[in-house]
Amino acid sequence: MTSPIAIRDLSARRGEKKHGWLTIGETASGPLRMPIVLINGREEGPVLCVTAGVHATEYAPIDAVMRLLTVLDPERLHGAVIGVPVVNMRMFEHRTGFTSPLDGLNLNRIAPGRQDGSISEVLADILLREVIAAAQYHIDFHAGDLGEQLLPFAGYSLTGRRELDAKGEALAGAFTPRLISLSTDDNMLPPFPGSLNYAATRMGVVSILAEAGGNGTLEEQDVQTHLEGAESVMRHLGMIDGHTANGSRIAARSRTVIRAKRSGLVRIKVGIGDEIRLGQEVAEIVGVFGDVVERVTSTGQGLVGLIWTHKVVNTGDPIVRYWVT
Numbered sequence: 001m002t003s004p005i006a007i008r009d010l011s012a013r014r015g016e017k018k019h020g021w022l023t024i025g026e027t028a029s030g031p032l033r034m035p036i037v038l039i040n041g042r043e044e045g046p047v048l049c050v051t052a053g054v055h056a057t058e059y060a061p062i063d064a065v066m067r068l069l070t071v072l073d074p075e076r077l078h079g080a081v082i083g084v085p086v087v088n089m090r091m092f093e094h095r096t097g098f099t100s101p102l103d104g105l106n107l108n109r110i111a112p113g114r115q116d117g118s119i120s121e122v123l124a125d126i127l128l129r130e131v132i133a134a135a136q137y138h139i140d141f142h143a144g145d146l147g148e149q150l151l152p153f154a155g156y157s158l159t160g161r162r163e164l165d166a167k168g169e170a171l172a173g174a175f176t177p178r179l180i181s182l183s184t185d186d187n188m189l190p191p192f193p194g195s196l197n198y199a200a201t202r203m204g205v206v207s208i209l210a211e212a213g214g215n216g217t218l219e220e221q222d223v224q225t226h227l228e229g230a231e232s233v234m235r236h237l238g239m240i241d242g243h244t245a246n247g248s249r250i251a252a253r254s255r256t257v258i259r260a261k262r263s264g265l266v267r268i269k270v271g272i273g274d275e276i277r278l279g280q281e282v283a284e285i286v287g288v289f290g291d292v293v294e295r296v297t298s299t300g301q302g303l304v305g306l307i308w309t310h311k312v313v314n315t316g317d318p319i320v321r322y323w324v325t
């Protein structure tokens with residue numbers, strides 16, 4: 001598969017690494033562009049696309065993809081890598097979480113996008129058709145966004161196509177340190193419809209979600225989780241040398257959000273990755289006069305997968321989300 005690889009006018013022959021910009025559209029301050037790296041290996045092999053910065057305040061995955069694209073040596077690579085270290089540059093430069101400042105859309109809710117849509121929808125369309133579709137495999141790197149601490153996991157959206165799904169499940173298993181989330185149309189697990197992963201798998205690309213890090217931080221441990229996961233996937237695909245470690249994986253069955261009923265300051269009593277049981281106190285909410293107004297307890301048994309970092313809640317605000325495994 002690895003004769004020259006090209007995206008528009010950017011191309012890399014065997015043994016070459018190239019980078020450039022892909023123009024999405026125009027804004028008042030100039031073109032909206034996406035950085036692209038092409039690494040074409042000397043040896044035959046599959047094409048893997050790696051994307052980060054769909055949510056551009058998720059810094060650990062962005063740094064991991066930047067580093068991966070820097071260290072990969074085309075002379076030793078089997079196959080090719082197409083990389084986008086920051087998909088959403090306008091969110092990156094503005095340090096904006098979740099949604100684009102250009103049109104208020106969350107890129108991971110609107111895939112596959114549309115050619116005649118607003119600029120984030122055009123971005124989704126170009127990214128899927130011109131970049132991700134040029135690969136057989138795809139990893140979309142994420143973390144918890146602003147205000148979210150997260151337990152690392154990998155996800156794949158099942159399509160019902162057996163051969164594709166077997167590859168997707170294996171890829172997610174190769175990436176994840178522990179937890180794997182296989183979504184169907186009715187189990188309410190990620191990746192969801194509207195995500196890049198969901199759209200990419202429906203185009204026949206083996207596309208997984210890779211999550212580690214969060215809350216606007218850039219911690220070395222989270223970067224390493226992403227890097228080790230990416231390298232494990234590449235070894236699994238025979239793109240780089242070495243063997244994939246086969247650790248034990250836990251499959252998610254569902255996940256549940258525990259919310260506040262009362263308002264006040266929140267004192268969290270659990271940590272990311274903790275096993276919690278039904279009725280266990282996960283937080284207390286304290287009124288402004290210092291009295292505990294609510295002891296928030298777990299609605300079931302599971303693994304703490306996300307803690308919201310907001311320290312004040314109102315009725316209905318999320319506090320903890322746990323995985324049921």
Ligand SMILES: [Zn+2]
Nearest residue numbers: 055058142143
């Ligand atoms: Zn994200």
